[in-house]
Amino acid sequence: LTKEKLDEDTLDDLEDVLIRADLGVEMAERVRSIIAKNRYDRGASADAVRQVLGDEVTKVLDPVAQPFPAMAEKPFVWLVVGVNGTGKTTTIGKLAHRFETQGKKVTLAAADTFRAAAIDQLKIWGERVNAPVVAHDVGSDPAGVAYDGLKRAQETNADVLMIDTAGRLQNKSDLMDELAKIVRVLKKLEPEAPHGVLLVLDATTGQNALNQVELFQQVAGVTGLVVTKLDGTARGGILVAIAERFGLPVHAIGVGEGIDDLESFDAEDFARAIAGFGRENAKAA
C-alpha cells in the first residue's frame, strides 16, 4: 500500500482541532498544509493522525522550550510584565520560591502601586517565601520603587531581584511609557538591568496574545515568557503562533495558584494536549 495524502475531510478535522485550541486560522492552516504535503497514510487511524499533528506542533515549540537562564549577574534583575490579571504577582511568588530553593537570595519590589491591595498581595508572597519586599506608598512612582528595589538588592548582596509591575493593556500608550520609564531608571543604576524581562501570558487568551507579545517586546524588551492557568485549559494554542512568529523562550508554565504550581515547559506534552491527547481536547478531535 503506497502512502497517499490524507483526504480533505481529515485535514479539515485537523484544522478544526487546532482552531479550537486557539492556534488561530493562519497557524492552523500552516500546520495543515505541512501535514498535507507530507504523504501520510490515508487510512490512518484517528490516533495516528493525532500523533502526526502532535509531532508537527512539537517541531514548532521545541526551540522555545528553554529553562531559566543561569543568572550569573548579581543581582540578576527580573522585570515582570503583562496585561491585567494574567498572574504576574503569583508567578513572582512561585519563582521566588523556586530560586530560593536553589540557594539564591531573592528580593521583591512592589512596583504595582496602582491596584488596590497589590502591595499587600506581594508582601504576603514575600512572607511565604521569606523574601524582603521593597515597597513605597500606594500611588507613588513605580520607577522609584524599581530603583529602590535594585539599590536595596545591591546593598544587601541579593542574588535575584524580582520587580512586580501593574497589569496594563498593551494598547494604552501612557501605561506602556510608564514601563519604558522603569527600564530607563533601572539602567541608571545598572546599565545591564533588567537582565530578564518576563512577559506573563494567560493561557485562556485568544488571538490578542500576539499583540501583547509584540508590544511588550517593543516597549520593555521581553526576554522570555511564562504561560499561566494551564490547569484550566488544555489549549493555550496561541503559544504555537507566538513561538513561530517571535521565537521567544518559554521558561515555565503556571498550573495552579499554589506556590509549587510552576512547571517547566515541555514542548511535546503541550503539543500532545493541543492535538487532542489531553483530557479537554479528546472530544474535539
Add this chain to the structure above:
Amino acid sequence: MFESLSDRLSGILDKLTRRGALSEADVSEAMREVRRALLEADVALDVVKDFIDRVKQKAVGQEVVKSVAPGQMVIKIVHDELIETLGRDPQPIDLAAAVPVVMMMVGLQGSGKTTTTAKLAKRLQTRERQKVLMASLDTRRPAAQEQLKILGEQTDVATLPIVEGEDPVTITKRAMDAARRGGFDVLLLDTAGRTHIDEELMAETASIEKASNPHETLLVADALTGQDAVNLAQSFDRCVSLTGIVLTRIDGDGRGGAALSMRAVTGKPIKLLGTGEKIDALEDFHPDRIANRILGM
C-alpha cells in the same frame, strides 16, 4: 494586522456586476471570509459554524441591486445577524426583588470580579440610590478581601468586616445577616476565581448560591478570552444559574468574539462592559459596538 472584512468581501463580491440574486457559489466564497474574520476575532468554532449557516440562508437569493455593492450587502446581513445573536435589546441589572437583593460574581481567576463588584456597587449606590453592602468570599487569593475593603473605602461603599478563618459559605450567611440587619438594599458577593474544570471549587460556588439565593448571578469574563469561552460559560451556567455576563477589558484591542460565543451557548444576556481599571469604567452593553469590533469595523 487584519484586513477588514469589508475589504475582503468587496474584493470577492463586488466583481458581480450583474443584476439578479446572489448564487450559492458567490455566497459560499464570501462565507469563507466571514468565517475567517470571526475566527480571528476569537469567536468559538462551533458558534462560527452555526452562524455561517444562518447567514448563508439569508444571503442566498438576495437581490444584487446595481447601486449597492454586494460586499456591503453581505456585510449588512452579517452585521444584523451578529446583533440578533448578541441580543438586540440591552438588559440592565435587575433590582426587582425583595431586599436585600443579592448579586453574585463568578468567573475564572483574574477575570475582573473584584473590580467589577466595586464598580457595580458604586453605580447602584450613586445612580440608583441603593444602599449597598459588598462582601468578599475569596479566602484563597492573598489579600483578596483586603482588595475589596480598599475599593469600598475608595468608593464609599460598605464592606462586610473581615473575619479571619471563615469559609465562604459562613461568610455568605454572615453577609446576608448583616445586609438584613443593616437595612441594605443590595448585597454584592465577590467570589474567588476558579477554573471551570475544578470540580471542588465549582461545587463551592453552588453552595454559595444555595446559601444566598442570588437575584443576579453574573459571569465576569475577559473580553480577550479565546476558544475556551464556550466551555467556560457552559460550565459556570451548569453549576449555577447565570442571569447575565459582564465582559471586562473592553478597553483592550481584542476583537471580543468571546462575547458572541458565550451569549450563543448560554443564551444569557451580556449586561455590562468593563472598560478600564478605574471604578467608573463600567458601561451598559450595546450590541452594535461589539458587532463592529468583531467585524473589525
